[in-house]
Amino acid sequence: MTQGKPMRICLSTLALMVLTGCERCQDDLPCGTPDCAPAATPYTLEIPPFFPPMDIPEDNPLTVEGIELGRMLFWEKELSGDGTMSCGACHLPSAGFSDPNPVSTGITGAQGMRNAMALINIGWSPSFFWDGRGLTLEEQILEPVSHPDEMALPWSEAVERLKNSNTYPDRFTVAFGDATITPKRTTQAIAQFLRTMVSSNSKFDRWRRGETFLTDDEFAGYEIFLREGGDPETTEGGAFGGDCFHCHGEAGLQFSDYLFRNNGLDSIFTADPGHAGVTGNPLDSGKFKTPTLRNIALTGPYMHDGRFQTLEEVIAHYNSGGVASTTVDPFMKYSTGGLQLSSVQQAQLIAFLHTMTDTSFTSNPEFQDPH
Amino acid sequence: MHMRFSLPVFVPLVLILTGCDRCNSEVPVDEIGTARMDLELIWGESAYVLEQVATDHNGYTVRLDNLQFYIAPMQFRSNGEWIEGADVSLIDFGLHAPHITSTLASGTYDAVRFGMGLPPEINTNIDPASYPNSHPLSVIGSAGMFWTWSSGYIFVKYEGKFALEAGTQLLESVSYHCGTDSSYRMVTLELPEPFIITSEETRALTLTLDAAKALNGPNDSIDLAVDPITHNAQGSDLGSRMMDLLIDAWEISAQ
Numbered sequence: 001m002t003q004g005k006p007m008r009i010c011l012s013t014l015a016l017m018v019l020t021g022c023e024r025c026q027d028d029l030p031c032g033t034p035d036c037a038p039a040a041t042p043y044t045l046e047i048p049p050f051f052p053p054m055d056i057p058e059d060n061p062l063t064v065e066g067i068e069l070g071r072m073l074f075w076e077k078e079l080s081g082d083g084t085m086s087c088g089a090c091h092l093p094s095a096g097f098s099d100p101n102p103v104s105t106g107i108t109g110a111q112g113m114r115n116a117m118a119l120i121n122i123g124w125s126p127s128f129f130w131d132g133r134g135l136t137l138e139e140q141i142l143e144p145v146s147h148p149d150e151m152a153l154p155w156s157e158a159v160e161r162l163k164n165s166n167t168y169p170d171r172f173t174v175a176f177g178d179a180t181i182t183p184k185r186t187t188q189a190i191a192q193f194l195r196t197m198v199s200s201n202s203k204f205d206r207w208r209r210g211e212t213f214l215t216d217d218e219f220a221g222y223e224i225f226l227r228e229g230g231d232p233e234t235t236e237g238g239a240f241g242g243d244c245f246h247c248h249g250e251a252g253l254q255f256s257d258y259l260f261r262n263n264g265l266d267s268i269f270t271a272d273p274g275h276a277g278v279t280g281n282p283l284d285s286g287k288f289k290t291p292t293l294r295n296i297a298l299t300g301p302y303m304h305d306g307r308f309q310t311l312e313e314v315i316a317h318y319n320s321g322g323v324a325s326t327t328v329d330p331f332m333k334y335s336t337g338g339l340q341l342s343s344v345q346q347a348q349l350i351a352f353l354h355t356m357t358d359t360s361f362t363s364n365p366e367f368q369d370p371h
Numbered sequence: 372m373h374m375r376f377s378l379p380v381f382v383p384l385v386l387i388l389t390g391c392d393r394c395n396s397e398v399p400v401d402e403i404g405t406a407r408m409d410l411e412l413i414w415g416e417s418a419y420v421l422e423q424v425a426t427d428h429n430g431y432t433v434r435l436d437n438l439q440f441y442i443a444p445m446q447f448r449s450n451g452e453w454i455e456g457a458d459v460s461l462i463d464f465g466l467h468a469p470h471i472t473s474t475l476a477s478g479t480y481d482a483v484r485f486g487m488g489l490p491p492e493i494n495t496n497i498d499p500a501s502y503p504n505s506h507p508l509s510v511i512g513s514a515g516m517f518w519t520w521s522s523g524y525i526f527v528k529y530e531g532k533f534a535l536e537a538g539t540q541l542l543e544s545v546s547y548h549c550g551t552d553s554s555y556r557m558v559t560l561e562l563p564e565p566f567i568i569t570s571e572e573t574r575a576l577t578l579t580l581d582a583a584k585a586l587n588g589p590n591d592s593i594d595l596a597v598d599p600i601t602h603n604a605q606g607s608d609l610g611s612r613m614m615d616l617l618i619d620a621w622e623i624s625a626q
Contacts, residue, residue: 052500052510126511226519228602236601236609246602251499251517252510259515283422283436330530330546330600 039174040065043192045123048200049209052252054123060138060188062195065175068370070193072171073186075369078161080151082107087144087151087190088369090116093362096295097197102306110149113272115306118299120292120361123195126258130288130304133278137194141187155183162186199294199361205253207355214355221352224345226250229318234336242318242339242349246331247290255293255356262286264322264332265303272305285327297354298362311353315346404568406447406456406480407575408471409626412438412464414583421465424541427533428587431595434541435531435582438464439516441507441524443489445473447566448482456483459493461507461516464580471578480566483576487617488526488555495523495552518550526550527617529585533595545595547585548602549610556614560623575626584620585613592616 128134227241456473
């Protein structure tokens with residue numbers, strides 16, 4: 001049986017449209033949206049082994065030009081009121097793209113309440129900020145630029161500065177199809193860049209891929225990480241483990257469950273209500289987002305307010321069990337004597353945490369300041 | 372130019388355009404309806420919402436803050452034969468109006484059966500990262516419900532606070548995480564009246580869970596003062612006891 005030529009062409013064309021994503025090049029889409037960026041080159045993000053798929057917003061697909069623009073904007077000091085501070089000022093590569101200070105200082109000298117979160121595999125996170133008030137990455141990026149205690153630049157002024165620069169109108173044109181510059185496009189570009197910041201080459205990753213070995217202490221620490229915590233005499237199922245995996249689980253190798261928990265740091269929460277400030281529910285008081293453990297050895301100080309300088313202090317806190325409150329997480333062993341890890345076990349757990357360090361990520365030239 | 376790839380392209384194209392996942396159904400599309408199972412929570416005789424304070428069988432003041440569980444699969448009986456409904460559902464009573472939607476062939480059903488937890492073939496040795504993020508077993512979709520590759524998922528999370536004496540602060544933790552293959556349980560409920568599914572229409576049932584019965588049943592009871600916590604990733608007995616208690620904690624009614 002032979003097939004008519006017009007039919008064959010029609011099917012082939014249709015097939016190509018299906019396979020290449022025909023919705024990306026429809027003529028009736030408004031120009032200036034990422035969906036109509038004829039000059040932009042689609043970028044395929046490589047998902048590392050054992051990682052989950054990354055959900056990328058349909059209205060902000062990754063493009064080579066968008067990512068590069070985002071990188072320029074991330075490191076752009078003109079996005080601060082006095083032209084001295086970029087996003088990268090509080091997200092230093094050497095600190096795992098976090099702030100080595102307990103809380104960050106803005107251009108006016110004002111200090112925030114919380115430690116700047118590490119920008120590691122942030123494209124997988126379903127919520128943003130320690131209290132979860134950001135629902136999308138793009139939405140999260142809007143805040144620091146205009147926040148009076150951070151970069152303190154109204155977005156209207158930020159847009160004007162970018163429009164008047166020598167380079168940005170052209171960069172927005174190649175990334176988005178025309179030279180229109182808006183806060184939305186600016187955050188979209190930065191979000192594209194941040195989604196490419198993938199850490200997947202720590203010693204632990206390489207061990208999971210069968211490329212290297214853990215030392216005896218590192219492996220012992222891994223076993224502690226995976227074991228239930230507490231004395232079995234006082235805690236059903238307790239196995240003198242670290243109980244880390246409940247909140248920093250291995251699934252998808254992101255080492256965070258992305259949930260909000262009160263880990264027993266305080267018993268009153270008037271200074272910082274945490275997630276309750278977003279939900280309005282008093283029973284969310286003192287709850288903060290579980291951070292990733294990736295590059296944890298580089299991202300100190302620790303906790304939402306940077307109160308612990310070292311991993312040793314962090315482990316000591318969990319080993320004590322923390323303090324009781326009506327919202328403290330049931331994983332905390334505050335009433336049963338804490339984890340009761342020996343000093344050797346604590347050291348082994350910390351040795352394991354160091355296997356999360358990925359210096360090929362922090363030193364990746366594609367993430368550094370291009371200015 | 373002669374395009375040699377027309378046939379290889381044509382076959383997947385037809386599959387894409389016609390929705391290949393429906394091809395294995397033996398029921399014509401116009402004979403399919405929907406069963407919606409609305410889940411409700413009670414504590415004893417009273418309606419209950421999470422974070423509400425209640426009293427357990429021992430007189431302890433209890434506040435449940437988190438109640439989540441997997442149901443897999445949901446099945447409906449028609450003419451003595453069990454028909455597959457929804458495959459995997461993660462129920463979170465902290466969310467508004469939890470429900471399970473099943474697509475069923477038109478017909479009359481007289482019972483439902485569901486698995487509490489996950490059957491062994493999907494509980495362990497499948498990487499959560501292999502699912503799309505919207506799937507209840509994915510890394511994101513299962514947030515907080517996955518233990519490890521070997522122990523699998525937490526089937527039931529029953530968490531909150533309690534106090535031994537009424538009127539005092541609720542500071543003691545209740546934390547039951549039940550799971551492992553040996554804790555998987557089936558629940559069968561006879562429907563009080565024939566449940567008729569008609570094509571392209573949605574019929575609703577209400578599945579009610581008595582959270583108090585997770586601690587107290589006809590054959591066993593749990594004293595929170597003695598056993599406030601179990602995370603039975605290693606298969607402890609206490610988690611299995613709660614799973615057994617939960618078998619008798621369900622009721623079903625037509626809407």
